[in-house]
Amino acid sequence: MGSWNARRIGYALALLLTLALPLGLIGYKLFVLDYPLDALIPAVSYQVEINMEVAGHGDDITVSTYLPKSDSRQTVSKEANFADTFALSLETVGENRLATWSGENITGRRQIRYTLSAQPHNIRYEISPELRLPGPEDLPPDFEAYLRPEPGIQVRDPSIQEALQRILPQGRLTMLDVLQRIHRHLQDNLKNKDFSGFTDALTALKLGEGSCNGKGRLFVAMARSLNIPARLVGGLILEQGSKRVSHQWVEIHVNGHWVPFDTINDHFAEVPANFLTLYYGDLGLFRHTSNVNFQYFFKMSRRLVPKPEAEQSANTSFLNLFHIFAVFERIGISQNLLKIILMIPIGALVTIIFRNVIGLETFGTFLPALIAAAARETGLLWGLVGFVLIIILVSLVRMVLDWLQLLHSPKMGIILTTVVILMLTLTILGVRFNLFEFAHVTLFPIAVLAITAERFALVQTEQGLAKALRIMAATLVVIAACYVVMDSLFLQSLVLAFQEVLLVVIALNLWLGKWIGMRVTEFYRFRRLIFTARSA
């Protein structure tokens, strides 16, 4: 048949085009235009939210905390304050940035929210093995503060000296020796403990265990007793999600540099890229008026942002047509939204593989990818909970409508409205109960949810509840798979830097579109035909 051959040629051409074009473009960018690969791959940035809550009884309230500042290791930007009844003042205290919120005649529960974007980098020092311990004459005159004892850092206590004598070998010691011995001793011989309040250096030493602040104080006390300047660092380990725990590590002054050490997570002379420094010194992170039932948590979400170098090269390159960041930024579409848009076809590809190759029946081809995209703001777990809640409740409403025997379109109109009302309700409830991630269900695709609820109810009536729940369970599995794939930093960076990858997605779909193999679930469905002989 002629048309058969024409179709084959057309298919081959489409496949060739969607593979050759993107590969060519990527090659051209890399080898001819000399795009610097690591400038193209966007950098990780964290949106950090500091949430504080106080309850007032008509008195004045002040709350203060240390805010991070930009330095050679971390960039802090896009700071915003959300605290209508409190006045914010910022001051520099020593090396720290102290933020104080004060409010007058405060009654009831009040929230203070401060958001910022942070981009720390990994840093790692090599300490020369020849470096000697510093004598008093080697230190700057104003370093007294980094050598003296403090209430929790008992530098001159004999048991600190005894411990050092045990840990350190006899003879002349180099800086590297000393730091390695102390670090290894604290990391390996002192048990890690979860945070349980203030632990001073001596207590950590006596108990042979410590949380970050106990081990940190002991490290500082040991270093200072050897005349090595040392300080505590308070900060946050940035990771997707919400938490209350902050972290402490130490910095030792080595040959003119403050070199970081963490004996909880075994970082020797380095800190990873997700450690955000908040303040220096043995200080409490929060201070507040007493009896205000102070509560706080940190919320962090990971974002990708273009590296400054990339933005520069995009603006100077004649090919900045390819460079989509700047174009979108100009019309106010954030990079984050752009990334979600670019990841949706990849999420859809995941769903298609689940449907056509594995053989799981899901509600809708694109629904899992869209829900997974929306679940970025709620987190996977809350996203799934919100999705199930909305679908189940709306399909109950649909059953009532079915009983009323309404025409299809007005019925869908009511279902859509119900979805909107439910989302608003869930958001209000989420905020009310401090489930801020859950409150983001409002971002879910409304029309898709309405159609899915309708399909769920239809399957339930025509094929039974068991079948409807089975498809629902499969849909949840596929949403989770989409979420994991779409959340992959590697893939996100790849599509952001090389949008032509989307053509490869088309190529993969072309290939899957001609895939005639048995679906995995069909091996189960027809297991008797395959595994057992016919008895007759």
Add this chain to the structure above:
Amino acid sequence: MFPSSLPSLRTMARRTGHVLGINWRNLNYIYPFNHRKNFPLADDKLRTKTELAAWGIPMADTLGVYDSFFELRNLGEDLAAHDSFVIKPAHGRAGGGVLVVTGRSGESWLGADGRVRTLAEMKKHISDIIFGIHSFDMEDQAIVEERLTLHPEVEAISPFGLADLRVIVFRGRPVQAMLRLPTRNSGGRANLHQGAVGVGVDLAREETVHAVHLGVSVTEHPDTGAPLLGRTLPGMEVVLGLCRTLGAAVPLKYLGADIALTPRGPVLLEINARPGLEIQNANHAGLRGLLESGS
């Protein structure tokens, strides 16, 4: 669920090659042989009827068609002559909107579901169909047609509703067939996933060879205990002829024909442009092997 001793990999691979999967069915049978533009012929039961009647294919007699409300004014007179009939939407799905009337009770009608319906209730049912309650289209037509009964030989194994014979017809050749028997639990419906029994029919030997109920092989009817295997079915030559006629009459070349075996011979109920794959389990035989061996 899997058997404890597995056959050799080669045997399993050979058997797998005989099974028709959805991807293979769509790409190699439905897309090339069933053009999308011909789907309405199968989806619109009224069109199926009018077009296939011209080819002499036996179908249920149409007693009336209603596509607007004013036609319902005379419903009482229209139905006066008939004691039993079926009302169904032309574009129904999965048996939705089908009303089987088995007799009269004074001025009212007696449904197969045991309910008595007045003339006003009959009018309401039909206007719901016309309104499109049972179909996604905004408007639909209601068909009133003869109520078919089963041939005594089939009724003996199917006392709970109208059994039908599903035949996969590929370019006029009947490839695989199964008898679908409603059960007490399937609510009179002949859908396997709703609990009907699927009985595989060997088309060469013209007898039943295997049966499944809710995914499990059975040899007897789960409700009555009647033996299901080794039975011959009445009028199979007519069925085979009917399939050949379908091959010529219908532009859909890969279809599922649903046939009722009645005392007056086989009657075509409807045709399906995307017939399902469960027929393979009912027959304990792969469809792909059968499709490829004959063409």
